[in-house]
Amino acid sequence: MNSLIILIGAGLLVPLFFKGKIVIAKYIATAAFAFAAFNVFMGHGISMEYFTLTPDIQLLEIVVLIVLAATMMTFSGFERPLVSQTLFLGAASMAMLETNNFLMFIVLFEVIAIISYVLGANIRSRLNAEGAIKMFVAGATASGFILLGFALFAMVTPSFNYAEIAIRGNFTLVAVGIMLAGIFYKMTIVPMHGWAGDAYAQINHSAAAILSSVIKVVVVIATFKAFYIFLQAYLNTTVLLFSFFAIITMTLGNFMALFQKKIAKILSFSSIAHAGYMLIPFAAIASGYSYTALVYLAVAYIFMQTSVFLLLNDLRREAHIKTLDDIRGLYQRSPLHALFFTIQLLSLAGVPIMAGFISKAVTFWAGVDAGLWPLVLIAALNSALSVGYYAWVIKHIYFDTTDGYNTSKIYMTPGSLLGQLILLAGTIYFGIFAAPVFVSTGI
Secondary structure, three states: OOHHHHHHHHHHHHHHHOOOOHHHHHHHHHHHHHHHHHHHHOOOOOOOOOEOOOHHHHHHHHHHHHHHHHHHHHOOHHHOOHHHHHHHHHHHHHHHHHEOEHHHHHHHHHHHHHHHHHHHOOOOOHHHHHHHHHHHHHHHHHHHHHHHHHHHHHOOOOOOEHHHOOOOHHHHHHHHHHHHHHHHHHHOOOOOOHHHHHHHHHOOHHHHHHHHHHHHHHHHHHHHHHHHHHHHHOHHHHHHHHHHHHHHHHHHHHHHHHOOOEHHHHHHHHHHHHHHHHOHHHHOOOOOOHHHHHHHHHHHHHHHHHHHHHHHHHHHHHHOOOEOOOOOOHHHHOHHHHHHHHHHHHHHHOOOOOHHHHHHHHHHHHHHHOOOHHHHHHHHHHHHHHHHHHHHHHHHHHOOOOOOOOOOOOOOOHHHHHHHHHHHHHHHHHHHOOHHHHHHOOO
16 A cells, blocks of 8 residues: 555544544554555555655655654653644655655645644644744745745746756746745755744744654755756856855854753754754765765754654653753653763764764765865864763763752653664664665665
8 A cells, every 4th residue: 555645544544533542543653654664665655657766765764754653652642633743744755755846846845834834833832832933934934935936947947857857047046046045944044044943942842853853854855856956057056055054054053052051942953053964965966975975964863853852852741841950960860861862962963883973974075075175174163063062961961960859750651762762773773884875875
């Protein structure tokens, strides 16, 4: 059975079980993700025109579906409305990754945008509402830019298939530039990042985990595929444009993270900084390793970023932990949360034997191979800078003592434990074994 039908069908079915315990809905959703991942593993993609399942997309889809299944396991009754939305997101993500048609890319981009608004709209407080509104306004602005650019582009190309797109000089360049301005909003590229720093910290952290990892990764990979021909055609412009935005995004994201007191804010600006790293393969389009680097970054990032936001969601729900002061001495209150948090933060920082290190190493090599030494040097310095705030969080977890009234134990539910073990396995596996990524991308 088509994976798309499995996920959409499950998304329509699970609301029937919302009145009771969320466990049944979670089991159905997790089984649907697992079945869809197995289906993709067996080589069965979306059997429709304008969709193609290649080895690289096959790997990415399996990772996305596994991560969404792990996320589903961590949900509690509070996240009940997110179950069906996550299933629909899984289906839309598969379609966006597999499409080879620019019109379908635009349509699916908007489908995912709408799902993201609904995910963010799980409103239980004024703070949730503020974050959801900021995300919606930014998304609506992005959509306006994308549709305007696409309308201009549609005037000059005879076909929307990636292999048959026509390029008409500066007119196409202007159209592409306008579309990228909109896409940069979704990718949280500076200066289109402002909404994300607040929204990720204000909405439900389970939704933030999905928005800042799964959706960002899907958009980045699909954008690279859709715009590849333009990046090659306007090579000089590509190098200058993406190098500039990569530098300011990673630098501002890391510096802003250094001065935050709320953990969610630190993770939000860390996410923005990682968007800057993801632009390096775009700038290094002349290198044969650029796409491999981007896929590796995407695979590593989705495991790490999803894990830390889900852990923070657990801690906020169970112990009202929001700030660095709140997380002091966490290892005494919950050794499991402390361990998972520490490993994933070290991976985000780029410590060896974890996916974050090797993904950055491949990315930096792609930049060197393309002759972008200054960009790689700045990225390496930014990576070193990020160690500061990740280490600061770890220092609070292990080396600071708790207040006398803040010593109650925090327990991890079996679902959260299983989900975190899956995410940790992905972080460790892709930190040791690079072959799956290299082989899938033809290196």
